[in-house]
Amino acid sequence: MKFFVDTADIAEIKDLASTGLLDGVTTNPSLVAKSGAKNFISLIESICEIVDGPVSAEVAATDYATMLKEGQRLAKIANNVAVKVPLTEDGLKVCKALSDDGTMVNVTLCFSPAQAILAAKAGATFISPFVGRLDDISMDGMQLISDIVQIYEQYPAITTEVLVASIRHPIHLVESAKMGAHVATIPPKVIRQLYQHPLTDKGLAAFVEDWAKTGQSILDAA
Numbered sequence: 674m675k676f677f678v679d680t681a682d683i684a685e686i687k688d689l690a691s692t693g694l695l696d697g698v699t700t701n702p703s704l705v706a707k708s709g710a711k712n713f714i715s716l717i718e719s720i721c722e723i724v725d726g727p728v729s730a731e732v733a734a735t736d737y738a739t740m741l742k743e744g745q746r747l748a749k750i751a752n753n754v755a756v757k758v759p760l761t762e763d764g765l766k767v768c769k770a771l772s773d774d775g776t777m778v779n780v781t782l783c784f785s786p787a788q789a790i791l792a793a794k795a796g797a798t799f800i801s802p803f804v805g806r807l808d809d810i811s812m813d814g815m816q817l818i819s820d821i822v823q824i825y826e827q828y829p830a831i832t833t834e835v836l837v838a839s840i841r842h843p844i845h846l847v848e849s850a851k852m853g854a855h856v857a858t859i860p861p862k863v864i865r866q867l868y869q870h871p872l873t874d875k876g877l878a879a880f881v882e883d884w885a886k887t888g889q890s891i892l893d894a895a
């Protein structure tokens with residue numbers, strides 16, 4: 674399973690990239706606003722220099738002609754840009770046009786299996802179903818992932834990858850992995866939560882204490 678980080682914060686991206694576990698980055702207009710970056714193009718340029726994998730950069734317009742121009746502009750930033758478009762009729766037209774030209778496209782704001790089928794037909798590189806936002810309205814976000822994975826598996830010709838978005842906690846990630854989703858885009862805080870277990874902390878503290886009793890040093894050993 675590929676791990677993308679869902680943030681536009683350069684410091685966070687650098688820190689997480691240094692773990693060697695990061696396969697890509699997703700941004701959206703809200704995350705860009707939160708980052709305080711004043712130049713979107715150079716922000717994406719900087720992220721693409723840090724991470725080799727796909728970096729999602731979202732269009733701002735909602736009409737076909739402007740979205741297409743914005744997408745073409747964003748695609749020029751670097752080879753690893755994935756243009757992010759909303760799951761609307763115009764958005765999918767842009768997805769088809771950009772995909773046909775060889776640009777990676779991430780179709781975002783997916784909330785139903787029917788929408789995911791359309792995105793695959795439009796040649797999306799990634800479909801982004803939002804699990805947390807469905808849970809927020811008392812719907813089952815993980816059921817959507819299960820449905821999309823199952824549908825895509827019926828058609829070997831579909832190359833669209835299921836990119837689980839709006840992940841709020843480690844269980845979303847674990848369940849997505851069990852279902853065989855290709856990618857998860859995870860907020861930095863949740864990535865750090867993945868490392869944690871109280872028994873790991875307790876066990877390590879005991880090993881450190883017991884090792885001290887041996888009076889030895891591995892590095893000073895003859």
Ligand code: G3P
Nearest residue numbers: 679701805806838839840
């Ligand atoms: O990048 C899109 C998605 O991950 C947003 O998550 O938490 O704002 O629903 P959230």
